[in-house]
Amino acid sequence: MLLELLMKMNGRWCFRALVALALPLLITSCATRDTRHRVVISVPEQRMVVLDEGRPVSSYPISTSKFALADTPGSRGTPLGELEIAKKIGNGAPSGAVFKSRRRTGEILPPDAPGRDPIVTRILWLRGLEAQNANAYGRYIYIHGTAEERSIGEPASYGCIRMRSSDVIQLYNRVGFGARVTIANAPLAAILPALSTPATQVAAAAGSVDVPPGR
Numbered sequence: 001m002l003l004e005l006l007m008k009m010n011g012r013w014c015f016r017a018l019v020a021l022a023l024p025l026l027i028t029s030c031a032t033r034d035t036r037h038r039v040v041i042s043v044p045e046q047r048m049v050v051l052d053e054g055r056p057v058s059s060y061p062i063s064t065s066k067f068a069l070a071d072t073p074g075s076r077g078t079p080l081g082e083l084e085i086a087k088k089i090g091n092g093a094p095s096g097a098v099f100k101s102r103r104r105t106g107e108i109l110p111p112d113a114p115g116r117d118p119i120v121t122r123i124l125w126l127r128g129l130e131a132q133n134a135n136a137y138g139r140y141i142y143i144h145g146t147a148e149e150r151s152i153g154e155p156a157s158y159g160c161i162r163m164r165s166s167d168v169i170q171l172y173n174r175v176g177f178g179a180r181v182t183i184a185n186a187p188l189a190a191i192l193p194a195l196s197t198p199a200t201q202v203a204a205a206a207g208s209v210d211v212p213p214g215r
Helices: 002-030 165-174 199-206
Strands: 037-042 047-052 055-061 081-089 097-100 103-108 119-128 142-146 161-163 180-184
Touching (some): 055 165, 119 165, 142 165, 161 165
Parallel strands (some): 037 180, 142 161
16 A cells, blocks of 8 residues: 555656646747747947838837957857847836846836946847857847937947837837847848838838937
């Protein structure tokens, strides 16, 4: 009887252990990947364009690294190439909500709060898909909101892609897990010929553009 009881207990424990191990994999495999949207970032123009099935639907000024274009650990550089959105963090958080180690601290900052430069509002964690950006995920390279909105439009980050809070909320709500992200050291018109239209036409297609492409 005792042996049978132990076998039953071990069976239940094994079943629970298998469920605990399999559930995260099941959730990940069942998550719908966003193959509809693509994010394209031009480093020289400090600008992002979002594509919906190849058509530009929004454009935002951004800020890349003030140190380098690199993926070497410790470089504080922005990696180039093809990446994807691996995780989205901050759903429902108010604009200006401060994050530390991807957790909300409870503090909320207004744009350009004096002497403050935390990650705020939303985080889209990037995973590299090529050898040249293989360290991106482990280096915690994000697209995220910044409290230093006055620096948007020029290289000012420590490797991440910074955005205004209002803009990163729009991006977060539009793109999903697995959406491709291209970061290139080239003008947008050279990356995507479809974007070689006059700035006014791009702005009309984007709908939320408030700064013309280029610097």
